[in-house]
Amino acid sequence: MADDTRDRMIIGAAGVLAQRGLQGTSFSEVIEATGAPRGSIYHHFPGGKDEMIGEAIFLLGGSVAERIRAIEATRPEQVSDEFIEGWREFARATDLKAVCAVSAVTVGAGAAAQGLLPAVASTFASWQDALAEAYARTGVTKADSKRLATTTVAALEGALILARAQQSMEPFDAVQHDLAAMARAARRGRST
Amino acid sequence: MADDTRDRMIIGAAGVLAQRGLQGTSFSEVIEATGAPRGSIYHHFPGGKDEMIGEAIFLLGGSVAERIRAIEATRPEQVSDEFIEGWREFARATDLKAVCAVSAVTVGAGAAAQGLLPAVASTFASWQDALAEAYARTGVTKADSKRLATTTVAALEGALILARAQQSMEPFDAVQHDLAAMARAARRGRST
DNA sequence: GTCTATACGAAGATAGAC
């Protein structure tokens, strides 16, 4: 079935990444999570673990960017609301046991695996760009949109971490509320 | 010299944690970073790695909470400004190679080391409480202060991650600016 | 594509000498 196994492993890796961190994402874990065969790991990923992780980041990054681009908002707070809402569902679905896989790679990329940093950097950048465009389409100035997009991603990533640590959805409530207030203020031309 | 070695290892562990993540913080790394002797690890930490990590979180958590409590602000945006400024210095000092050690533990705590989650949860909570009190002292309502404190911590943690990924201080600029705007709005009684 | 076998290193942890 073509690259079915490879795809399954990539998706599985993204999931394990979010729950166990970069170094916790061993081939054994991915295989256990996906039921993929042990014997063909290096057939599917000649580049080893880094290749698998890189693909997982790429996949997740693209799907989130896509979701942002699909937001049809007329008011700026709808942008932040829908963005956060998507991650809220993710948090619920994983029972507050997972953070963002891209964050996990960023945090886990020490001296080793530093080759993955460019991939996470451009993934975050793609989210920031997509969010900035979405804000701009609702009438926020370009400069404000860009800044707001960065704050939106940062607050979301932090909320995921706080939510996991405290096993609570409250960080999402706080961040969603405050981002919406910021977005509204930006449109009123009040943010400096 | 009493517990000099132990203390050095705890401080060193916090540093390694921030740069290499939880699983990257091996005894070997801590020993290399601090010059501590190999032979007495389990003399100083009978509880093994978890004990060392726990102490590092406790130490860092206390020092940051202390710093927050020392903020003397008359206007709410001074609270977020000074808080972010402290972390900005940290980012500069580590050459954008480190994130928050508490985040690192949260992200790295998978199935194993879940015993550390309560420690990180209460550490984050202590920062939230201290920030909420600081906001409240400047005239922000209790509910707004609490919510703002959560958003402040979340945005900061996210900014550290973005900054590391993209090797840029720009996330700090964005977050600092937007948090200040939110804080000002809260005092004006404009935040819903 | 998938298997087994295997090499190699690093990690956490313990025991006992000094």
Next chain:
DNA sequence: GTCTATCTTCGTATAGAC
């Protein structure tokens, strides 16, 4: 307090059979 030696487990990675 600090050392060395050792055990066990687990990780990445390779080789070669099926």
